[in-house]
Amino acid sequence: MTTIEPVPYVTPERPRRRLAERLGAALPKIVLAPSFAISLIFVYGFILWTVYLSFTRSRILPVYDLVGFDAYYRLWSQPNWYMAIKNLAIFGVLYISLCIAIGLFIAILMDQRIRAEGVLRPIFLYPMALSFVVTGTAWKWFLNPGLGLEKTMHNLGWESFKFDWLINTDMAIYTIVIAGVWQASGFIMAMFLAGLRGIDGGIIKAAQIDGAPTLAIYRRIIIPMLRPVFLSAVIVLAHMAIKSYDLVIALTGGGPGNATELPSTFMYSYTFTRSQMAVGSASAVMMLMGITAIIVPYLYSELREKRT
Amino acid sequence: QESVEVLHWWTSGGEAAALNVLKENLQKQGIGWQDMPVAGGSGVQAMTALRARVTSGDPPTAVQMLGFDIKDWAEMGVVGNLNDLATEQGWDKVIPAALQEFSKFDGDWIAAPVNVHSTNWLWLNKAALDKAGGEPPKNMDELFALLDKFKEQGITPLAHGGQPWQDGTLWESVVLSVGGMDFYKKAVIEADAEALSSDTMRQVFDNMSKLREYFDPNFSGRDWNLSTALVIEGQAGAQQMGDWSKGEWLRAEKKPGEDFVCIRFPGTQGSVLFNSDQFVMFDVGEDKRNAQLKMAAAVEDPAFQIAFNTVKGSVPARTDVPDTEFDDCGKKGMKDLAEAAASGNLAGSLAHGHAQPSSVKEAVFDVVTQHLNGQITTDQALERLPQAVAAAQ
């Protein structure tokens, strides 16, 4: 009997990947590539360009001869710029905190099984739908002492009522806050409402069973659980605060005096109306640095490996 | 079809109607009109749009522009050349030298001037003035006396709109009134640091503070035409404003001399601060060149000059246009302009971009506005003014 050689076990060859398959594997990247390229050019390319311009003496149109830090020197010697920064601080803090406070308050009210929710929700949301070019005039009227609230109160017989913030250099920035809060707080309300609706009802039941009164439930359970919403709201509001332009232009045009100047209006006016493009670019660079300081930690926390 | 594209901010009824004259004129010549109106803030948005158009390599045919902006753009080498047309039609002779200063760059015609506005006017409600004695004021002191009388009448003495350019317009009239034309030229046109912090300038700011007392509390941010309306309706006595203000009066069917009185700002009689709207012709391709030239010619057509300026309240840019169609104020304006040009008392308006580039203009506005709104004291203003001007140059 002949011995049969055992068939050596051959590792089957890995099939060579065909071109089509490799294309298939790269497909996701191919799909993403255009958007990414667009961002690279139209965001980062333009940022670099702006940075470059800030080192030139560009005035009415870009010129490309470098002159060093001249524009930054001019920028930081402008009282307007300090005013803009100071105003941004006041506006930013108040705008963000008031929007959140009011938004959360309304959201909590709206969450109490309100019958007319379908009617009320759009009422709080609609300001977000209007541009300030549209509503600026109404607000200007409304806050104007001779025409609006003050006059109305006088007509109603409250003669001593005084509300002249719009024309008061010390108070004008607060009118910007009022209008800004009016516009954005509804949106923030929607975010909080969504957050509240997302909370598992069982948790609230559990807290009731644990003997917690409604106030304690909000304070100890619900509001702490809305932390992610707070974070998102702060980011949304911060970027709106930094970009606020229409709001100021429509309401005060930066005045009285320069009392309501903000970095965004500063930048626009220096770049386009004052023909100091280099200074405008320098202010844009400063703004971008400020934004980076806010956004990068957010991105970091957002994109960090999620704990499981 | 050949056509012109015109960027302007004359969007409201009267101005647009006046422009229509131009449009129809061109249409008769077979030239189409692509309208590119960008309203707002005396051309702020329009200049932004223009930058975008020029940068994208596709400038409009003609752009409405003021004073130093024209120079800035010319410097960028993006404007066209109208020399042939200008020589043919003899523009050099009929357009005042002060305007040519802006219409020409390096000796070449680049823009077709439309009109001449003058800013140092005071508009008075005739009824209120009559009640206060009927005598128009001739200097600052008389002005204050008159304003006091208005106050007694229980009306707002001086209607003013608190926007930087309006503050600036008032300020330049006060500078001219307090310091006279020489001082104005030194301080404003030459931006002499000494003049800007001189005692005369202190008086200017003191007067500004004084004037501030006669405003109503709602002046902040108010559009000029609303202030005019206050005077028209007799709620206010007077308004310092350029001659475009007349349009409002006319539209309200008021008659100069009967319902209202136009005078030079007290203390500035015989001097004229002007600004001039011009159509700057941009460097467009040969295919659009013919239409562009036809438009330039049409702008300088006396018929258009009359039609437009009677509505706008301004006076024609050409000195050879008859004044028969104009009303009292218009006639006075034309006469003043001619005299001032002859006597050397004609100077560009700062607030309207005919004295300094916009960077300096805005820097002055910053100081004036902050001072007027009480954010800084007169001392601070005197200190800041030369600094701001220097920084902006």
Next chain:
Amino acid sequence: MSFLRISNLYKKIGNNEVLKDINVEMEKGDFLVLVGPSGCGKSTLLNAIAGLMPPTSGEIVLDGQVINDLHPSKRDIAMVFQSYALYPNMTVEENIGFALEMRGVGKAERAEAVKNVAGTLQIEHLLNRRPSQLSGGQRQRVAMGRALVRQPRVFLFDEPLSNLDAKLRVEMRAEIKSLHHNTDATIIYVTHDQIEAMTLATKIVVLKDGGIQQVGTPSKIYNRPANLFVADFMGSPAMNMLKGRTVADHGVRQIALFGGKVNVAMPSSVTTDVPDGREVILGLRPEGITDEGMVDPTAHAIAKVEADVSLVEPTGSDTFVTARLAGETFTGRVRADVAIAPKQRFTFVFNLDKAVVFDPSTTQRLA
């Protein structure tokens, strides 16, 4: 007077009548287990007792007081939720201690109580974690801890062990049992698990479609189910249901099964008279059908049945054998080491002591 009495309770959600005419009484110290198919209203009933969903009508009386309108936080009831419902923003320690905190218990005392409970539940090492950092089983234990830390008037448990693995489940079951023994707590407990129901309850309530099917002790429910539903629902594999017909053989009451192939004695659970020739259903649990070596020596009535084996499922401890005879299928439980294979013929022993008989038309058990 009973400690907890629920009378004529109805609950409608939308158009859906989720609970219908529920009547239950409990003494202090009772351990009542609610069972029933998914969606039958068990959680809804617990919610009604806790005050989280007001009943549409009916009355809940606790300790002599009508509590229908009492706010949940004032009822002094503890509840373990089917979905855990842990506070995600609090640590395990805070979660467990929250109820005590709301009752104004001091910090030190609270920590002590939490530690004790955590020890019992084997989660001491997790006290500083947040719920998101726990596995499903660990979360369930925290949910338990939140209830156990209190001494409420009533405990409500909604499937508290469903996410634990078999081993832990057995341990926790023992913990709950000893909690009940040691503190004499009054407990209402929902479960899908028959073993849990049988081993823990002093009383079982079987629900179906929002209505009570039977209330009774575990052995009564298991051995004397009130109707076909209860019989079929309790026990796994389910009770065998064989079609039969009563016959009298020389005066001895018998039931003819498998189309007359097998006659068996009338089970002793039927004490009333049943007329001859009546159709009945004979219910016999798999453990009542065994191999010959496994017959309960104490059984009174047995019957041998030969049938064709169709499926053999060894579970390790036993082997379940499914067989067919005359078109009917039944499952028996034989010793794990009996040699048996599909398609083989096999002799089963029916222990009729354990059989029950139902009326097919009313589905009720004949007593």
Next chain:
Amino acid sequence: MSFLRISNLYKKIGNNEVLKDINVEMEKGDFLVLVGPSGCGKSTLLNAIAGLMPPTSGEIVLDGQVINDLHPSKRDIAMVFQSYALYPNMTVEENIGFALEMRGVGKAERAEAVKNVAGTLQIEHLLNRRPSQLSGGQRQRVAMGRALVRQPRVFLFDEPLSNLDAKLRVEMRAEIKSLHHNTDATIIYVTHDQIEAMTLATKIVVLKDGGIQQVGTPSKIYNRPANLFVADFMGSPAMNMLKGRTVADHGVRQIALFGGKVNVAMPSSVTTDVPDGREVILGLRPEGITDEGMVDPTAHAIAKVEADVSLVEPTGSDTFVTARLAGETFTGRVRADVAIAPKQRFTFVFNLDKAVVFDPSTTQRLA
């Protein structure tokens, strides 16, 4: 050559070595059940086979072809996911038919196939619903249907029955078993349920912390567990582990239990020689400890042990009794109708035929 061969498979997720040196072979038609505690890597292994998570190293050979780099959609493998993974936007019918559609099967043919599967799974009446309108158990059946509608080379089932109630579970188990019988499908199946594992598998793989503990037939795993972990993990209640010491009584090898109180014969599962005086652990499942009336008549070696009853848990079909003796606790399974109560003294019968012995130091079973 085997149909599916996994060799030296490793999988790291982050720093976590989820699978370690996995070696498994399967023939065509095998039914392999994966068991192991939660988090031991069962789902990960299925994912690796399906191509959804590429292994870190090692090789997967299917039908003679290395499939490591083959895209999941090309492997011709069907999978039922632990989390159902139903397409929420599609009806049940579309869900089940999707895979066929992707393979270009015509409409009519698809409808036919879907209908057949739905019939088997008793979900015919749900074909037009969306997943959100189904109960948990119904969803799980749809997930099954999605796999069953195909004739793939391998089926992967990840705890496919965990959300069904006991009754349905038994039925579905039978369906899977008959699918396997009738189509000779190759199946890999993950479950937590011992009964499922025992009844379905032709081969069981026990995993722990990503490593294989034992591979074998169900009865081998249950009756001859390789080590303490496997012994403890399989079976509920768990196997009793009693500390013992080998002694020789007149040359007969025995094990002294309960600190010497009881001596029992060395179980027949130990065939090698064990030196005297060695510490061992004797493992005996609860069904190996019974009451006297229940003793398996075929048992060779039995021992009677009297102990104090500490807990009695009647489950209906049987009663589990936990008792203490000499500080050790054990659980036995006695007949449901034995009268027995805590604190009572009771005589248990140990069936040593079923006992296994472990080396406490290595935790391995002594053979």
Next chain:
Amino acid sequence: MSAASDSVSAGSARTARIVIYTLLVILAAVYLLPLYVMLTTSFKSLAEIRGGDMLALPRDPSWAAWTKVWGDACIGVTCEGIKGYFWNSIKMVVPAVAISTVLGALNGYVLTKWRFPGHKIVFGLMLFACFIPFQAVLIPMARVLGIFGLANSTSGLVFVHVVYGLGFTTLFFRNYYEAFPDELIKAAMIDGAGFFKIFWRILLPSSGPIIVVTVIYQFTNIWNDFLFGVSFSSGSESPMTVALNNLVSSSTGVKEYNVDMAAAVFAALPTLFVYIVAGRYFVRGLMAGAVKG
């Protein structure tokens, strides 16, 4: 889930509800005030506006301002109202919203379900686009549009809005798809579906809520944009906002507040409509995706 859900209310709950409703009604009134002023003003005559109380109802309501806005208000030298510009805006908004939404969805899909090394950096970089001040990109963008031959055209505007909308749409979809179970993708792969099939058949049909959020957000932003509109379009090509600006902020002439207000409300109609109709889905969509931990 509502905190007050189902809880048994005692007697004091009644007063609590009265307080809640009162508060909500007052707040709603405050929020509505500007809209109210705009609406009533648009129905008043100029004289009434000048002399009267802004809060008073129109004494003699008239549609004159509205018909004027739609059909014969002058914008520049043409007096045909804003209807033409209305369509310009529609022509710009619809493709811009559609393209940016589709791209955002695809990006979100790739970034969550087809991850590759560095996907976080790519996302982070794209997200930053949301925060760039638009004023800073006007000039270079004009240049680029000129090079592409897109200057001064609706397609150019669409392009610009797509570019600067991408960051937001990608963010929305990424957050939404992040929570979308991976198992579904795996199941579809096992079922034999490829990259686009999975997107088209599995993800997109389940993206309703987030599509609503994205579309609302993009629609509002693009519709209301003025800066890009005024810079990159001209004349009769301009979007609504530019025409509106020309109408309300002319430098000379009578301010016709009633016409301005009518125009303003008019310009806002589409966005208002979108918010009112889709508001409910908006909250739902935020819940599903945009707001998350």
